[in-house]
Amino acid sequence: MISRRSFCKKSLLFAGGLAIPLSCLELFDPKRLLAEKDQKGPRWVFLVDTRKCVGCGFCVKGCKVENEVPYDANVTRTWVERYVVTTDGKTHIDSPKGARDGFPNKGIDIGHGKLEEIKDDDIDKAFFVPKLCNQCDNPPCVQVCPVGATYQTADGVVLIDRSWCIGCGYCIMGCPYGVRFFHPVFHVAEKCNFCYHRITKGMQTACVDSCAFGARRVGNLRDPEDPVTKVIMTERVNVLKEEYGTKPQVFYLGLSKEVK
Amino acid sequence: MKSHVWRPLFVVLVVIALVLVARTLLVPADFGVGARGYMYGWHRAGNEQQWKDMKVKYKTAAFCKDCHPDKYDEMKESPHRNINCENCHGPALNHPDDPKSLTIDRSRELCARCHTRLPYPNSGRGIMKGIDPKTHNVGLDCVTCHWPHDPRKEGHKK
Amino acid sequence: MVHGEAWTIKEFFTYPNEYIYWTIQIVMYPFMTGLVAGAFVLSSLYHVFGVKQLKGIARFSLVFSFALLPVAMLPLLMHLQQPLRGIEVMMTPHFTSAIAAFGIVFSTYGMIVASELWFVFRKHFVETALALKSIEGRSALQQGQYLLFSVLTLGAWDISHEALEADERAVKKLAAAGIPVACFLHGYAGFIFGSVKANALWMTPLMPVIFICSAVVSGIALCILTYILTMEIRKQLSRRRRLAHPELPSMEELKSAEAHVVAMTSRYLLMFMVAAITLELLDLIFRGYTAVKSWDILRSVIYERDFVNIFVVQYGLGNLVPFVLFLIPGLTIRRAVVGTVLVLLGVFMMRWNVVIGGQAFSSSFSGFMHYVLPLWPDNMETLKEGLVGALIVAGVPFCIFYVLNKVMPVFKETH
Numbered sequence: 005m006i007s008r009r010s011f012c013k014k015s016l017l018f019a020g021g022l023a024i025p026l027s028c029l030e031l032f033d034p035k036r037l038l039a040e041k042d043q044k045g046p047r048w049v050f051l052v053d054t055r056k057c058v059g060c061g062f063c064v065k066g067c068k069v070e071n072e073v074p075y076d077a078n079v080t081r082t083w084v085e086r087y088v089v090t091t092d093g094k095t096h097i098d099s100p101k102g103a104r105d106g107f108p109n110k111g112i113d114i115g116h117g118k119l120e121e122i123k124d125d126d127i128d129k130a131f132f133v134p135k136l137c138n139q140c141d142n143p144p145c146v147q148v149c150p151v152g153a154t155y156q157t158a159d160g161v162v163l164i165d166r167s168w169c170i171g172c173g174y175c176i177m178g179c180p181y182g183v184r185f186f187h188p189v190f191h192v193a194e195k196c197n198f199c200y201h202r203i204t205k206g207m208q209t210a211c212v213d214s215c216a217f218g219a220r221r222v223g224n225l226r227d228p229e230d231p232v233t234k235v236i237m238t239e240r241v242n243v244l245k246e247e248y249g250t251k252p253q254v255f256y257l258g259l260s261k262e263v264k
Numbered sequence: 265m266k267s268h269v270w271r272p273l274f275v276v277l278v279v280i281a282l283v284l285v286a287r288t289l290l291v292p293a294d295f296g297v298g299a300r301g302y303m304y305g306w307h308r309a310g311n312e313q314q315w316k317d318m319k320v321k322y323k324t325a326a327f328c329k330d331c332h333p334d335k336y337d338e339m340k341e342s343p344h345r346n347i348n349c350e351n352c353h354g355p356a357l358n359h360p361d362d363p364k365s366l367t368i369d370r371s372r373e374l375c376a377r378c379h380t381r382l383p384y385p386n387s388g389r390g391i392m393k394g395i396d397p398k399t400h401n402v403g404l405d406c407v408t409c410h411w412p413h414d415p416r417k418e419g420h421k422k
Numbered sequence: 423m424v425h426g427e428a429w430t431i432k433e434f435f436t437y438p439n440e441y442i443y444w445t446i447q448i449v450m451y452p453f454m455t456g457l458v459a460g461a462f463v464l465s466s467l468y469h470v471f472g473v474k475q476l477k478g479i480a481r482f483s484l485v486f487s488f489a490l491l492p493v494a495m496l497p498l499l500m501h502l503q504q505p506l507r508g509i510e511v512m513m514t515p516h517f518t519s520a521i522a523a524f525g526i527v528f529s530t531y532g533m534i535v536a537s538e539l540w541f542v543f544r545k546h547f548v549e550t551a552l553a554l555k556s557i558e559g560r561s562a563l564q565q566g567q568y569l570l571f572s573v574l575t576l577g578a579w580d581i582s583h584e585a586l587e588a589d590e591r592a593v594k595k596l597a598a599a600g601i602p603v604a605c606f607l608h609g610y611a612g613f614i615f616g617s618v619k620a621n622a623l624w625m626t627p628l629m630p631v632i633f634i635c636s637a638v639v640s641g642i643a644l645c646i647l648t649y650i651l652t653m654e655i656r657k658q659l660s661r662r663r664r665l666a667h668p669e670l671p672s673m674e675e676l677k678s679a680e681a682h683v684v685a686m687t688s689r690y691l692l693m694f695m696v697a698a699i700t701l702e703l704l705d706l707i708f709r710g711y712t713a714v715k716s717w718d719i720l721r722s723v724i725y726e727r728d729f730v731n732i733f734v735v736q737y738g739l740g741n742l743v744p745f746v747l748f749l750i751p752g753l754t755i756r757r758a759v760v761g762t763v764l765v766l767l768g769v770f771m772m773r774w775n776v777v778i779g780g781q782a783f784s785s786s787f788s789g790f791m792h793y794v795l796p797l798w799p800d801n802m803e804t805l806k807e808g809l810v811g812a813l814i815v816a817g818v819p820f821c822i823f824y825v826l827n828k829v830m831p832v833f834k835e836t837h
Binding site for chain 1: 423424425426427431432433434435436437438439440441443444498501502503504507508510511513514515516518519520521522524614617618619620621715784785786787788789
């Protein structure tokens with residue numbers, strides 16, 4: 005028979021014993037958490053006006069140069085998609101080289117170097133959609149990183165620690181938007197970070213600066229006077245793939261149902 | 265605990281101790297839970313500064329204006345006023361100190377990014393002035409006839 | 423060249439950064455952990471549930487499970503872009519990621535199997551060490567062996583009857599503790615895929631259960647196969663040795679023992695196979711019936727692009743044919759070999775169809791990606807993530823088993 009006294013003693017000992025290895029692991033530090041809660045700084049968001057985009061691809065070029073993504077590598081932090089909806093109800097989509105050189109061909113790139121020609125008269129509507137990292141409020145890529153190499157900062161930008169990433173590719177698999185890839189030089193995960201080195205210096209992102217049409221804008225959601233915030237709050241904006249529960253923070257004006 | 269049955273457990277405890285020692289040696293001191301909690305903020309704090317320290321390459325027209333006010337003012341009056349200098353002249357990088365670092369792009373392909381005619385109704389592209397680069401003065405640079413800073417003016421004709 | 427570009431063919435619209443990032447090594451990884459878990463569960467059936475018929479194969483499958491263990495980690499290391507940083511999974515684990523559990527679960531499991539092996543072979547270690555000790559003027563090799571076996575005893579030299587009984591009790595407890603850990607080890611490999619909400623094919627709560635069932639199937643199949651192969655070798659050896667030592671078991675004795683073990687084990691194989699196929703079909707039917715947004719592209723992948731891989735190779739050759747082979751009465755050794763090889767093929771194809779099939783379509787649901795397995799390596803990348811890399815991973819456990827068998831003789835009667 006076990007006495008109450010010995011039961012209490014043993015369970016206390018057991019709980020204490022469990023607590024020791026947990027403290028060794030030091031995963032949660034409540035003091036640190038408390039100190040960093042209720043941040044007052046910015047929350048960076050992005051606004052894309054698809055009605056203004058003409059598919060010149062200067063944003064892609066600028067991004068690649070600014071962020072040192074090898075120019076000829078077939079990966080890119082941001083890209084532009086072309087949607088051509090024809091009278092037969094079909095949607096033709098392409099993004100040759102991520103639109104680094106714009107859209108030099110009228111034909112739609114359908115993979116392995118082939119182009120599908122579309123007659124001018126068959127086009128019902130056609131438009132361009134710039135894409136970039138959504139800096140989600142619930143970033144699935146961060147959730148699945150096994151080592152804490154990718155994380156979200158207090159201002160909402162998801163960054164990757166190039167010295168800590170093991171290159172497992174789980175974050176690439178976890179992103180529903182396909183924004184992540186392996187950097188061809190550093191061999192770690194890579195993606196758009198809203199030009200973190202620019203926005204934190206009060207500048208615009210490289211893609212925003214290189215857009216001559218005002219299709220791209222970056223702003224601070226915590227500042228009610230920010231023009232981007234005003235548009236998001238007062239106009240009819242949409243986000244991509246809301247059904248994944250990622251709470252994306254890149255907002256779109258003029259988004260169409262064809263957009264993937 | 266005198267029984268030999270516990271021997272493997274001792275080995276296991278030694279292994280665990282070794283891993284914990286290795287952790288204290290290998291994990292950077294600033295690794296911890298950040299602003300977004302353990303789920304979204306488990307990281308090495310020093311990395312944020314590393315990203316902030318990255319070099320800015322495109323310095324925007326405001327930077328060019330100081331030394332080239334004439335070009336800047338000409339551009340501001342032209343239909344091309346919204347195009348950044350560095351879109352065609354390349355990123356400023358260390359430009360004033362190292363003038364050669366500029367990579368000016370005068371190619372047809374550059375202009376064709378916007379001015380290839382794409383017949384897209386209800387898109388900004390559809391109403392842009394466009395040509396077919398396959399038939400429009402093939403072989404000539406656009407700047408021969410069109411002055412890029414103000415396309416209403418004539419180009420570099422010799 | 424970008425990682426993934428060498429073996430990815432894109433068709434129609436895919437996002438520019440989409441490539442087949444998880445390749446053959448990620449197919450090998452669940453396949454190998456499946457073999458580990460399956461082999462362990464098989465040995466536990468004897469140790470815990472006292473299934474006496476499995477006695478002959480229990481010790482063998484335990485050692486084999488241990489030999490497979492380091493190889494479950496190998497494909498991951500070969501797949502990592504930064505293999506030297508792999509240890510970070512233990513250093514700064516981020517437990518919201520399914521992969522982070524790998525370090526903990528894997529080492530827990532490794533320790534359980536190692537401890538269990540220690541209890542099973544302790545008597546052998548002590549006896550060997552004592553025998554070596556008694557040799558006067560040991561050679562350098564013998565001295566080395568003596569040191570090795572002395573260390574392996576961990577200082578527990580007591581092989582009295584009571585001590586050995588304590589060993590057996592410990593084995594039983596460890597085997598019992600090992601079953602949930604083995605299932606967890608593999609179930610979480612299923613969780614790694616099943617929890618990726620961005621991938622329409624992978625995301626299903628059934629994934630871990632499907633993975634465990636097929637893991638047990640493949641583990642048992644491999645144990646039967648390897649058991650048969652080693653028995654064949656022993657038969658050849660005994661034919662020669664019996665001339666000198668007539669007290670060794672005769673050919674007939676070995677043969678009947680072998681047939682008995684194989685017939686017994688294949689029953690368990692069939693049971694787990696039925697469970698695995700049922701769950702897989704349930705998943706497929708459910709997807710077709712509910713037909714959510716992703717079904718259009720999934721259907722074209724499952725029924726058109728991957729039809730041969732899924733329905734002909736995996737379900738047909740890998741499940742149906744061996745099922746019939748094992749069910750026909752009067753199971754012969756030869757038929758068992760064909761059956762188990764086909765089962766292994768089936769489970770491998772199931773992993774392939776999940777891992778590669780899950781990346782066969784773009785997450786834009788508007789395009790496809792085709793994986794071209796690099797056969798001949800022309801650089802480090804295509805070596806690691808191509809046929810050669812997979813063959814290395816497949817071959818290593820047999821080398822490890824060979825070495826382990828020197829220290830822990832699987833076929834020698836100890837207790």
